[in-house]
Amino acid sequence: MAQLILNHLTKDFGSGRPAVADVSLTLRRQAFLALLGPSGCGKTTVLRMIAGFEQPTDGSIFYGERRLSDAERALPPEKRNMAMVFQSYALWPHMTVAENVGYPLKVRGISGAPWQKLVGDALALVKLTDFAERRPSALSGGQRQRVALARCLVTQPDVVLLDEPLANLDQHLRKAMEETFRAFHERSGATMVYVTHDQAEAMSLATDVAVMSEGRLLQVAPPAEIYARPEGRVVGGLIGRGSILRLPLAETGERQLGWPVFREALGWRDANGATGGPLADVLVRPEHVHRGTDGILMRVMSCAFEGERFSLDLALGDGQRLKAYSSVAIAEGQAVPFVIASGWRL
Numbered sequence: 001m002a003q004l005i006l007n008h009l010t011k012d013f014g015s016g017r018p019a020v021a022d023v024s025l026t027l028r029r030q031a032f033l034a035l036l037g038p039s040g041c042g043k044t045t046v047l048r049m050i051a052g053f054e055q056p057t058d059g060s061i062f063y064g065e066r067r068l069s070d071a072e073r074a075l076p077p078e079k080r081n082m083a084m085v086f087q088s089y090a091l092w093p094h095m096t097v098a099e100n101v102g103y104p105l106k107v108r109g110i111s112g113a114p115w116q117k118l119v120g121d122a123l124a125l126v127k128l129t130d131f132a133e134r135r136p137s138a139l140s141g142g143q144r145q146r147v148a149l150a151r152c153l154v155t156q157p158d159v160v161l162l163d164e165p166l167a168n169l170d171q172h173l174r175k176a177m178e179e180t181f182r183a184f185h186e187r188s189g190a191t192m193v194y195v196t197h198d199q200a201e202a203m204s205l206a207t208d209v210a211v212m213s214e215g216r217l218l219q220v221a222p223p224a225e226i227y228a229r230p231e232g233r234v235v236g237g238l239i240g241r242g243s244i245l246r247l248p249l250a251e252t253g254e255r256q257l258g259w260p261v262f263r264e265a266l267g268w269r270d271a272n273g274a275t276g277g278p279l280a281d282v283l284v285r286p287e288h289v290h291r292g293t294d295g296i297l298m299r300v301m302s303c304a305f306e307g308e309r310f311s312l313d314l315a316l317g318d319g320q321r322l323k324a325y326s327s328v329a330i331a332e333g334q335a336v337p338f339v340i341a342s343g344w345r346l
C-alpha cells in the first residue's frame with residue numbers, strides 16, 4: 001500500500017473564497033484519517049478531489065509515485081482503485097443485497113464462482129450473509145449502510161472514502177457501525193478518509209484527525225495528541241467538551257498550566273475587574289475542574305443529570321463560563337469553591 005499525498009491542494013469554485021485552500025497532507029500507510037470541521041469548511045470537496053469527482057484548481061494529489069490529479073490533468077474516478085461510501089447509501093432498489101454488493105464486480109467483468117466468492121466474503125465481513133437475497137427496502141438503515149460498505153470493499157480498493165456515512169443512523173447503530181468500520185479497516189489494510197462533523201466519532205475511529213476551517217487545514221494529529229494539545233481556538237473548541245477562558249497570563253512559553261497559574265490569574269481578575277493584562281485563551285476540560293476547599297468561588301448556573309454524572313455550568317466572578325462534572329447534585333445558584341487542576345494554553 002502506498003501513501004496518499006495531498007500537495008498544496010486548492011479548489012476555487014469562483015465564489016470569491018476558495019472552498020479548499022492550500023491543503024497539504026501526507027497520510028501514513030493504512031491511515032484512518034478523520035476529516036473534521038464545521039459545515040462548509042471544505043471536507044467534502046477534499047474527499048471529492050481525492051475520489052476524482054472534482055479537479056483541483058491548484059496543487060496535486062499523489063498515490064505513492066502516481067499522480068492522480070492536478071490543475072491540468074485528472075485520472076478518472078474509475079481508474080483510481082478507490083471506493084466511496086455516501087451518507088445516502090445509494091443502493092439499487094430493484095437489486096437484491098448480493099446483486100448490489102456484486103455490481104462493481106459485474107462492471108469489471110467478474111462473474112460465476114469468483115463473483116460468488118467475493119460477494120460472499122464481503123457480506124460475511126459486514127455480517128449480512130443471511131440477508132443476501134433481500135431487497136434494500138426490506139432492511140434497516142444500519143443494514144443498508146453495511147450493504148454500501150460491502151459493495152465498496154468487494155473491489156478491494158486501496159483507498160476508501162466515507163462521507164458522513166453514519167449521519168442517518170441513531171446513536172446505538174452508530175456505535176455498532178463504528179465497530180464494523182474498525183474491523184473493515186483492520187482486515188483490508190486500505191487507507192480510509194472519513195468525513196464527519198462529529199468529533200466523538202472521529203476520535204474513536206481514526207488513527208489521525210485533521211481539522212479544517214474555512215478551507216484550510218488547521219492541525220493533523222493522532223486523536224490523543226489533538227485532544228491534549230490542540231492548536232488555536234477553533235481546534236480547541238471543536239475537540240472535546242472543553243471551555244475556553246480568556247485569562248491574564250504572563251508569556252512564559254509554558255502551555256500546560258496547573259492550578260497555581262489559574263489561582264493567580266483568576267484571583268488577579270477578581271481583585272482587578274475584567275480588564276487589563278495580556279489576555280490568553282486557555283482550554284479547560286470539564287474533567288479537570290474539581291470541587292476543593294482551596295478553590296475559587298464559582299456560581300453553579302445549572303446542574304444537569306447525565307446518567308453517570310452531573311454536568312455543571314459554572315460562572316466565574318467576571319461572568320465567563322466553565323463546564324465541570326460532579327458525582328453529586330449541587331443546588332443551582334450556590335457559590336462553591338472549585339479548583340482548575342489543569343488547562344492548555346491555545
Ligand SMILES: Nc1ncnc2c1ncn2[C@@H]1O[C@H](COP(=O)(O)OP(=O)(O)OP(=O)(O)O)[C@@H](O)[C@H]1O
Pocket residue numbers: 013015019037038039040041042043044045046197
Ligand atoms: N459545486 C460547487 N460549486 C460551488 N460551490 C461549492 C460547490 N461545492 C461546494 N461548494 C462550496 O464550497 C464550500 C465547501 O463545501 P464542502 O461541501 O466541501 O463543505 P463541508 O465541510 O463538506 O460541509 P458539510 O459538513 O456541510 O457537508 C462551501 O462554501 C460550499 O458552498
